[in-house]
Amino acid sequence: MDLDAVRTFVAAADAGQFQEAAARLSITQQAVSKRVAALEKELAVRLFTRTPRGAQLTIDGQAFLPHARELLRVAERADASVRPGRRALRVDVVNRRIAPAVLLQDFYRVHPGVELDVITLAADFHGAVAAIEAGTIDATFHAVPVAAQELPDVIRTAAVIDEPHELLVGPRHPFADARAVTPAQLAGHRIWMPGLPSGTEWGDYYDQLAAAFGLTIDVIGPVFGNEALLAEIADSATLSTLVGARSWYMWPDRYDLRRVPIRDPSPIYPMSIIWRADNPHPALQKLRDFLDVRREVREAEIWLPAWAS
Template sequence: MDLDAVRTFVAAADAGQFQDASAALSITQQAVSKRIAALEKDLQVRLFTRTARGARLTIDGQAFLPHARELLRVEARADASVRPGRRALRIDVHSRRTAPAVLLQDFHRTYPQIELDVVTLDADVHAATAAVEAGTIDATFHAVPVPARQLPAAIRTARVIDEHHEVLVGPRHPLANARAVTPAQLAEHRIWMPGMAAGTEWAAYYDELATAFGLTIDLVGPVFGNEALLAEIADSAELATLAGERTRYLWPDSYDLRRIPVRDPAPIYPMSLIWRDDNRHPALSRLRDYLGSNRMDTPDEKVWLPAYPV
């Protein structure tokens, strides 16, 4: 059905005059007549009775009018669902517990008028970048382990998060009362991170971290979820795990878990925002500016970075 003809029908019904409808639509009166005639032919009914005073809806016209209005409302909603600035900005965070999700929530508090659609694709950097390239999402957060020249031509990246580490231990662990620990100290303890997917950029990062400092990162064991992991660590005098300093975990007070900063040097997990350079959603540029202005630099701190960040 020709929605321009439907729009013209509604305008004529509201105005009661084809001449007034033509003025409202900025088209000629002849164009109004032609559109109405085409719609009547398509529907095989008369919608108006022409009189000396203008145009009066027939019974069929009265029956069609509420449906015509709904068609125009649906058209407007469909347009708004994809038009930049009207639809929600769709961002992948991989996990709702980690630093990107925390920063997005802060961004939303700062700009509550910007509608966000936060998704978790559970994908590595390559699959997430492919989703950005395909337009499935507007942007994603990931470590980028390859040079920019190896990315698809339309893809752009900017490093926006340098995530520090904390070691998470139970109250009986030898490090439980430490105010900070060094990577060298961690080399004496078992770091338990079960279920880390091989071949991902985060697995590559922890492999490099373990090699650099002689860490023992144990991936063995079934994955029963974060709640079970925290319960095991709380009950153990040997187990520890690594977490980003802005990663959100909740546990019962009785666990008495300790989050201890890793320093001297501080291992940094670098994450970038990944987007298409031809994406014109105005909220995307606002998000990029926000992330750039809120990136935390620690120029005086001794840090360790993997060899691959771009």
């Protein structure tokens, strides 16, 4: 399969317009059209439907897109395998709103000369470890729910983040004006986290948290995104959700949402940096040194899941 055609298809899918894809790839719009047409001919399907607003993926195009991305990732790994240290440091932050993304941005402020490729893998701990082992990424941030002896020999981990939780509520919620709440006070109040996946380390964390303090964590309902979740909480006198103390969330002033610390004890979500012991990338050690310096001392009154205790 022609990788240039695949790369052009992905660029067009991301841009939503052939003209914008051409600008990103520094080629003509006609060249984009020819490459996509050749790929469609090879696959014997239509990948795009032209609309007045640009190019929209067909169902076949949507199905092909993740595989196209994987083809390009494999090609990048093959190239990087013979050029160690020449590509950007590729770090998975899991989610661009949470503490690892904040820390990585702080690292870049201190080391602006380091080339960074910040990505978000759609993977749990085991998937992320597999990506590290395969060399797809250089480092990732995850909770480590297994013992060290259960990890592949080449994998290393170091605890770097203890993320306290806060309760996010609207202005009419009973805890809206509280300076802090305890986990015991949250029993009987609906904590809404729609789409929380089971079978992952974070799903297990919240299961243990709910069991430890008798909490009601509601994961039922379709996921319409963070913006819809924040709007629902702002308009409700009963709904709340849990957010990391260092997570980024933005909302209109009219929502008047409140972030209330949870204390006595403070539930902590522990995260580690994970990397390959034989990774030669020169920026990886800089990142690890930076995180070692920024490591915080745990408070006395905290709660941790069983696998982190």
